[in-house]
Amino acid sequence: MTVTLITLSSDDWRFWRSMRLAALTEAPEAFGSRLADWIDADESRWRERLSIPGAIDLVARDSGTGSPLGMVTGTPAARRGAGAELISMWVAPAARGRGVATLLIDAVVTWAAASGAPRLELSVMAENERARRTYERSGFAVAAGSGDELTMTRAL
Ligand SMILES: CC(C)(COP(=O)(O)OP(=O)(O)OC[C@H]1O[C@@H](n2cnc3c(N)ncnc32)[C@H](O)[C@@H]1OP(=O)(O)O)[C@@H](O)C(=O)NCCC(=O)NCCS
Numbered sequence: 126m127t128v129t130l131i132t133l134s135s136d137d138w139r140f141w142r143s144m145r146l147a148a149l150t151e152a153p154e155a156f157g158s159r160l161a162d163w164i165d166a167d168e169s170r171w172r173e174r175l176s177i178p179g180a181i182d183l184v185a186r187d188s189g190t191g192s193p194l195g196m197v198t199g200t201p202a203a204r205r206g207a208g209a210e211l212i213s214m215w216v217a218p219a220a221r222g223r224g225v226a227t228l229l230i231d232a233v234v235t236w237a238a239a240s241g242a243p244r245l246e247l248s249v250m251a252e253n254e255r256a257r258r259t260y261e262r263s264g265f266a267v268a269a270g271s272g273d274e275l276t277m278t279r280a281l
Contacts, residue, residue, distance in 0.1 A: 127188040128225060130232050132181060138171035141182065144196050148215035155215075155253055181236045185216075185225050194220040199233040202242045208278060209233075209242035214256070226256075230263040238281040246278045 149160040179201035185194040195216035216225045237245045265277040
């Protein structure tokens with residue numbers, strides 16, 4: 126399988142919506158957002174989500190079939206010296222275990238380093254061992270934990 130990464134704009138909101146609703150349906154325990162928060166969202170809300178200033182929204186597709194495989198967002202540092210953030214990571218179940226998440230993470234790492242952020246951070250549920258392992262393989266380490274949620278960070 127060859128994978129192509131695409132950077133989305135707000136005009137791609139229908140594509141993002143279909144993947145994001147699939148993610149919130151398939152893995153509700155992995156995300157802070159709930160399906161109920163987004164199922165009835167209108168076009169302007171989806172466009173706003175894809176218009177976070179300075180952010181990057183990426184989708185992985187199978188280069189041969191065009192099928193969507195996974196998604197991720199990088200959001201910029203809130204202030205100078207703060208970390209950029211990786212959010213909304215999801216890989217479709219049929220595409221898992223083939224390095225799609227690792228490709229998406231690598232792309233966000235490259236984007237965050239080019240933006241000048243000193244580190245990249247993310248939140249992961251403590252019980253989400255598969256995601257934690259995937260992030261650890263990509264150089265993230267647990268920095269802090271409060272209850273169910275851990276913060277992981279990677280220097281850039
Ligand atoms: C967590 C998640 C993103 C990982 O996606 P993924 O594409 O399966 O991740 P990768 O393929 O990069 O790595 C996962 C496994 O595949 C293996 N792998 C990685 N590259 C591989 C390759 N080229 N060929 C074969 N196997 C590979 C890894 O060793 C790893 O195995 P392990 O978990 O047993 O250690 C995915 O399971 C998911 O979307 N989960 C639900 C949503 C979620 O948890 N999101 C994260 C929120 S913080």
